[in-house]
Amino acid sequence: MSAAPSALPVRAPRSAGDRIADVLFHGLTLVPALAALALVVAIGWKVADGSRLAFHKFGLGFVTTAAWDPVKGVFGARDFILGTASTSLIALVLATPIAIAIGLYLSELAPRGVRDVIGALVELLAAIPSVVVGLWGILVLGPFLAQHLDPVLRSALGWTPFFKGDIPSAGTGMLTAAVVLTIMVVPIVASISRELFQSVPRELEEGALALGLTRWEMVRGVVLPSARPGIAAAVILGLGRAVGEAIAVTQVIGGFAGFSLSLFKPGDTLASRIASQYQGASTALQVSALVYLAAILLAISLVVNLLAQVIVRRFEFQRTGGS
Amino acid sequence: MSAAAPWGRPSPRLRRRKAVNLMMEALATVAALIAVALLGTVIVSVLRRGLPAISLDFFTKAPAGFGAPGGGLANAFAGSLVIVAVAALMALPVGVLTALYLSEFAPKRLEETIRLALDVLNGIPSIVIGIFVFGILVVSHQQSGLAGSFALAIIMLPLIARSTQEVLRIVPETLREASYALGISRWRTVLGIILPASVGGIMTGTMLAVARAAGETAPLLFTSSLTAPFVTWDPRQPLQSVPLTIFELSESPDPLDHARAWAAALALIAFVLLASLLSRALLARSRRKLGQVG
Numbered sequence: 332m333s334a335a336p337s338a339l340p341v342r343a344p345r346s347a348g349d350r351i352a353d354v355l356f357h358g359l360t361l362v363p364a365l366a367a368l369a370l371v372v373a374i375g376w377k378v379a380d381g382s383r384l385a386f387h388k389f390g391l392g393f394v395t396t397a398a399w400d401p402v403k404g405v406f407g408a409r410d411f412i413l414g415t416a417s418t419s420l421i422a423l424v425l426a427t428p429i430a431i432a433i434g435l436y437l438s439e440l441a442p443r444g445v446r447d448v449i450g451a452l453v454e455l456l457a458a459i460p461s462v463v464v465g466l467w468g469i470l471v472l473g474p475f476l477a478q479h480l481d482p483v484l485r486s487a488l489g490w491t492p493f494f495k496g497d498i499p500s501a502g503t504g505m506l507t508a509a510v511v512l513t514i515m516v517v518p519i520v521a522s523i524s525r526e527l528f529q530s531v532p533r534e535l536e537e538g539a540l541a542l543g544l545t546r547w548e549m550v551r552g553v554v555l556p557s558a559r560p561g562i563a564a565a566v567i568l569g570l571g572r573a574v575g576e577a578i579a580v581t582q583v584i585g586g587f588a589g590f591s592l593s594l595f596k597p598g599d600t601l602a603s604r605i606a607s608q609y610q611g612a613s614t615a616l617q618v619s620a621l622v623y624l625a626a627i628l629l630a631i632s633l634v635v636n637l638l639a640q641v642i643v644r645r646f647e648f649q650r651t652g653g654s
Numbered sequence: 655m656s657a658a659a660p661w662g663r664p665s666p667r668l669r670r671r672k673a674v675n676l677m678m679e680a681l682a683t684v685a686a687l688i689a690v691a692l693l694g695t696v697i698v699s700v701l702r703r704g705l706p707a708i709s710l711d712f713f714t715k716a717p718a719g720f721g722a723p724g725g726g727l728a729n730a731f732a733g734s735l736v737i738v739a740v741a742a743l744m745a746l747p748v749g750v751l752t753a754l755y756l757s758e759f760a761p762k763r764l765e766e767t768i769r770l771a772l773d774v775l776n777g778i779p780s781i782v783i784g785i786f787v788f789g790i791l792v793v794s795h796q797q798s799g800l801a802g803s804f805a806l807a808i809i810m811l812p813l814i815a816r817s818t819q820e821v822l823r824i825v826p827e828t829l830r831e832a833s834y835a836l837g838i839s840r841w842r843t844v845l846g847i848i849l850p851a852s853v854g855g856i857m858t859g860t861m862l863a864v865a866r867a868a869g870e871t872a873p874l875l876f877t878s879s880l881t882a883p884f885v886t887w888d889p890r891q892p893l894q895s896v897p898l899t900i901f902e903l904s905e906s907p908d909p910l911d912h913a914r915a916w917a918a919a920l921a922l923i924a925f926v927l928l929a930s931l932l933s934r935a936l937l938a939r940s941r942r943k944l945g946q947v948g
Contacts, residue, residue: 349839356841360755363748367815368771370808374778377789432685440679441686449686451934456693458930460869462897463700463919466904470912471699514692521689545675568777575779578871578897582904602781606875625785629778636777640770 378629381622384615393623399588399604401613406620408601408627410590415600415631417590418505418580419573422512427566430517434524435550450525457518465582468511473502473583476510481595492592499595503585506594508603511579516569523565527558560646567639571632577602601628697923704920707913713921716884727918729885733893737799737878738868740889741806746860748807749814750849756815757822758844769819776812781872783808788876799889802878806870810863817859821852821940854940858933865929869922871897896922 385393385406396407433453437446481498484506488494531554539549555562577600585597586607599607601624612618664672711726718725752772756765787805791798825848833843874895881894896918903915 346839349842352842353840356844357755357759360751360759363751364755364760364768366748367752367768367775367811370811371771371774371778373790374782374786377786378782381785381789429685429688432682433689436682436686440682449690452693453689455927455930456689456696458865458869458926459693459696460871460897460922460926462869462871462900462904463923464696466900466915466919467696467699469904470703470916471695517689517692545671547675547678548671550678571777575777575781577779577781578901582901602779602872605781605785606872610879622785622789625782629782632777632779632782633774636774640773 375629378622378626382619382626384619385623386619388616389620389623393620394627397590401617404614404616406617406623408624410588411599411601411604411624412627413590414505414584414598415574415602415628417594418509418512418584418598418600419570421506421509421594422516422573423566423570425509425513426516426520426569429513430520430565430569431524431562433517433521434528435554437521437525438528439546439550439554450522453518453521453525456514457522461515461576461579462582464511464515465579468507468579468583469501469503472510473499473507475502476507477502481506485595493594496591496593496595499585499597503583503597504595505584505598508580508584508598508600509594511583512573512576515576515579516573519572520562520565520569523568524558524562527561527565528554531557560642564639564642564646567635567642571635571639574600574635575602575628575632577606581606601625601631700916700920700923703913704916704918707917708920712914712917727894727896727899727914729881729883730894730896730899730918731921732885732887733799733878733881734868734895734897736887736889737802737806737874737893737895738864740800740803741810741867742860742864744803744807745810745814745863749811749859749863750818750856752811752815753818753822754844754849756819758840758848769816772812772815775808776816779872780805780809780870781875784873784876787873792877797876797878797880797892799878799891799893802874802893802895803889805873805877806867809870809873810860810867813863813866814856814859817862818852818856821855821859822848824855824941825851852940854936854943858937858940861929861933861936865926865933868929869897869926871895871901874898 389396389406393406393408394412395409396405397409398405398407399410400406437450437453441449477498477500481502484494485498535553535557536549539553540546544552580600581603584599584603586599586603587597588599588604590598605621605624605628608617608621612621709726711724713726713731714728715724715726716729717727752768756768760768783805787801787808791801791804795801829847829851830843833847834840838846875898878892878895879898881892883894886893900915900918900922903911903918906912906915
């Protein structure tokens with residue numbers, strides 16, 4: 332497993348200088364290593380500290396209050412939490428099947444040359460800065476959706492509360508935000524699931540094929556079950572990305588404090604509200620309310636990440652301990 | 655399972671299974687094509703709309719006033735260069751030393767804890783990191799390029815540390831053993847043998863982290879956004895940056911600004927994609943080299 336030089340029968344170096352230098356070097360690496368730990372703690376503390384003013388004023392009720400009125404000094408996070416939840420969940424629902432299919436194509440179907448090229452392209456998609464995706468979203472995707480997809484959705488599903496109301500002329504709104512998030516989540520989930528599928532033991536797959544299963548039956552019976560926990564972790568990591576994305580969402584969601592079930596309407600997520608108010612925050616209370624939003628966002632992302640870690644750890648344990 | 659007659663026509667059941675299989679294979683292929691097409695459309699849009707606005711002036715001139723044609727984004731390019739370079743200078747030593755500690759010294763428990771901390775740090779939304787740096791540096795002083803660099807360094811740290819750790823792991827154990835067998839002390843082994851063997855990998859990780867940081871907007875919103883419209887190189891002042899410029903221009907009503915945003919996006923994408931391609935090539939090379947040693 333990992334390198335453990337301490338387990339080697341190393342005799343202590345003869346010169347005292349070397350011995351001292353070893354201790355110093357140990358210390359020199361230890362301090363930066365603790366920096367990561369310190370940063371995590373400091374971020375948590377600072378965010379909690381910064382939101383204290385708003386917390387004292389609004390308490391936990393902040394989470395369930397729908398209000399954002401800097402003039403009257405009333406703030407609440409409900410609409411933004413709902414905005415974050417709905418856009419991220421839609422993005423996940425759209426992205427997960429596409430991403431798993433891409434992973435399957437790359438690991439099971441694609442010829443070697445094609446696989447490397449498409450695999451690299453998927454990773455490049457993940458590397459596009461979010462502000463560029465947002466720019467594309469607001470100037471290309473939004474108008475496209477408004478002209479082509481939205482009318483279809485409204486005429487087919489207009490009877491549900493989700494596709495009611497006027498189509499935004501510029502194409503900004505919750506639906507566009509969800510699509511933009513989908514584009515950002517797909518490459519993450521796809522490249523992780525590709526690796527998972529590739530790590531399924533070859534013998535199992537060949538055994539299944541030798542039994543006369545078709546390739547899809549082999550995937551459904553062997554590949555997917557053994558990769559399931561890993562896929563769950565990948566999807567959760569994708570969720571973390573979607574929840575935390577501030578810039579691209581700010582550009583396309585329309586910036587509106589108020590939640591509506593209709594996906595054509597503008598809205599705001601936790602992250603986009605923070606990002607869009609960065610220069611406008613005038614009072615200390617408003618700044619504190621924004622930091623309170625950041626605290627909620629931080630809490631969500633911590634839970635999401637730790638959950639993914641737990642799943643991955645257990646998965647690894649099963650794999651190494653099970654065989 | 656009843657076998658189909660070897661010479662006869664396939665049973666209806668087999669035919670159905672094959673049809674399902676074919677359908678699923680087609681779906682998976684289509685999904686992959688969708689991903690490629692998406693990347694294609696984004697890049698084509700950026701190229702088509704950005705190229706016309708690219709010129710030498712675009713990189714060397716400061717912005718023209720609102721609504722006026724001409725001018726460039728030299729302030730943003732200079733600012734991004736400074737902010738990202740300083741961020742890399744902050745994150746690189748800390749990241750590499752962290753990885754060295756984790757792979758050479760750390761007791762198992764501590765190693766796991768720090769690794770978890772790095773992963774958590776990597777998962778914290780960048781806007782929250784912006785808020786954090788705003789709280790510790792900007793509130794008490796003012797916005798500055800340095801504050802922006804610090805925010806980006808926090809984002810780069812886990813990337814550099816984790817990728818360096820991965821490289822250190824594939825340094826052949828024989829190298830360490832050979833060094834210790836010669837009676838060489840630990841610090842000399844690490845600095846003289848292990849680190850040089852993994853330089854290629856560390857560069858790769860750093861380049862990926864730089865590519866990621868160069869495109870980050872959210873951490874700079876609160877830390878280095880209230881900027882003057884002329885070129886400055888002084889990191890103690892707030893510095894404009896390329897991603898933030900794109901963000902601001904994209905919300906402008908002026909079509910000239912949109913053209914500038916596309917051009918800046920083109921420059922940014924070109925940089926990010928080049929850096930990731932280059933690091934990929936570097937990674938392959940250093941893997942091969944290390945493989946030969948082992």
